[in-house]
Amino acid sequence: MTGTRVYVIRCGGYEQTEEALRSVLAQMGGMGRFVRPGERILLKANLLRPAPPESAVCTHPAVVEAVAKLVQEAGGRAVITDSPGGALQKESTLRHLYEKTGMAQAAARSGAELSYDASTRLVSIPRGKALHQAEVITPAAEADGVFDLCKMKTHVLMGMTGAVKNSFGIIPGLSKVGFHGSHPDRTDFADVVLDLTSFLSPRLSIMDGVLAMEGEGPGASGTPRQVGLLLVSENPLALDVAAAEIMGLPRDSNPLLLAAQRRGLTPNRAEDVELVGGSWEELRIPDYRFPSNVRRDLMEFLGPLAGPAKKLCKAILSQTPKIQPERCVGCGICQKACPGKAITLEGGKAKVHPASCIRCFCCHELCPQKAVALKRGPLGRLLK
Numbered sequence: 001m002t003g004t005r006v007y008v009i010r011c012g013g014y015e016q017t018e019e020a021l022r023s024v025l026a027q028m029g030g031m032g033r034f035v036r037p038g039e040r041i042l043l044k045a046n047l048l049r050p051a052p053p054e055s056a057v058c059t060h061p062a063v064v065e066a067v068a069k070l071v072q073e074a075g076g077r078a079v080i081t082d083s084p085g086g087a088l089q090k091e092s093t094l095r096h097l098y099e100k101t102g103m104a105q106a107a108a109r110s111g112a113e114l115s116y117d118a119s120t121r122l123v124s125i126p127r128g129k130a131l132h133q134a135e136v137i138t139p140a141a142e143a144d145g146v147f148d149l150c151k152m153k154t155h156v157l158m159g160m161t162g163a164v165k166n167s168f169g170i171i172p173g174l175s176k177v178g179f180h181g182s183h184p185d186r187t188d189f190a191d192v193v194l195d196l197t198s199f200l201s202p203r204l205s206i207m208d209g210v211l212a213m214e215g216e217g218p219g220a221s222g223t224p225r226q227v228g229l230l231l232v233s234e235n236p237l238a239l240d241v242a243a244a245e246i247m248g249l250p251r252d253s254n255p256l257l258l259a260a261q262r263r264g265l266t267p268n269r270a271e272d273v274e275l276v277g278g279s280w281e282e283l284r285i286p287d288y289r290f291p292s293n294v295r296r297d298l299m300e301f302l303g304p305l306a307g308p309a310k311k312l313c314k315a316i317l318s319q320t321p322k323i324q325p326e327r328c329v330g331c332g333i334c335q336k337a338c339p340g341k342a343i344t345l346e347g348g349k350a351k352v353h354p355a356s357c358i359r360c361f362c363c364h365e366l367c368p369q370k371a372v373a374l375k376r377g378p379l380g381r382l383l384k
């Protein structure tokens with residue numbers, strides 16, 4: 001990850017996306033700097049689940065369409081894909097995903113290809129810390145270059161999701177469950193996504209912050225918020241530093257930046273980012289709403305604890321998912337996505353068994369019905 005420059009451009013509506021991106025790319029020396037004729041460029045959008053553009057769950061199709069056009073104009077071949085959570089990676093899953101998220105339309109309008117390749121490849125990650133190899137979706141392994149088209153969103157586990165976290169989507173479908181199970185701590189999980197980003201090495205990261213998400217993101221429980229910004233950088237970490245600063249996410253609630261700092265990855269602080277197109281003072285959003293989650297600083301303090309002691313403290317202090325039966329339709333998505341095997345379906349409704357729960361919040365993230373609430377115990381409420 002190199003470069004410290006982040007370009008910010010105001011974009012009041014998605015109809016202005018193409019013009020805004022053309023203007024940024026011109027300042028960056030043109031798309032020809034990032035695409036050579038004949039190359040297959042993977043447009044790695046954030047397509048968490050089959051959700052419509054107005055829900056702000058996924059990267060907006062207008063952003064993907066505009067980038068695809070620019071790639072094609074530079075002589076490249078744009079290929080759109082992602083691997084959604086909570087579902088098997090297969091052609092029918094991808095077809096449904098592309099229809100619901102507007103990607104099918106974005107591809108038809110721009111001439112980009114939609115990838116239905118559901119196969120996987122084992123790749124090595126030479127600079128990995130938590131991962132030295134991983135099974136990833138084949139299009140990510142075979143692309144000549146990758147563009148990281150992420151979304152500005154809050155995230156109940158990681159505080160926010162942006163360019164770095166977007167790389168987790170290259171882990172195929174339900175295999176994501178295993179990663180949450182083997183790295184339940186957000187600190188460890190931050191290392192996983194930093195490793196996957198080092199493998200992906202996106203040539204460009206572009207954040208859709210036009211209709212962003214605040215509150216209990218990153219799934220259906222989050223609230224869309226008009227922010228009207230696009231952020232562009234050659235360095236996904238720099239882009240996330242800038243987004244966190246604009247959103248106002250406290251550093252101690254941002255495990256990705258803390259992990260980057262521990263690993264000596266830069267930039268990991270706003271003062272080390274070169275912002276083009278505005279100043280922090282003008283861009284900061286004072287009232288951005290973050291998930292009402294656990295006292296993160298306290299959880300960091302508990303970091304040195306190990307084994308059962310840590311698990312107990314986490315269980316007492318952290319939030320626990322609770323199903324709201326009046327909303328639950330018994331679709332079973334949460335059960336499939338649960339690494340702790342802590343969810344059963346009883347009488348057509350999901351039920352969480354807290355003793356087995358590792359607090360990864362995948363159920364909350366993926367439930368399409370907003371049926372998973374996050375509740376604290378009495379001590380957690382007191383400490384909040």
Ligand code: SF4
Nearest residue numbers: 328329331332334367
């Ligand atoms: S809680 Fe949500 S994801 Fe789980 S079964 Fe109910 S509706 Fe489906």
Ligand code: SF4
Nearest residue numbers: 338340357358361363
């Ligand atoms: S119940 Fe939800 S938060 Fe708990 S382990 Fe399962 S998916 Fe994760």
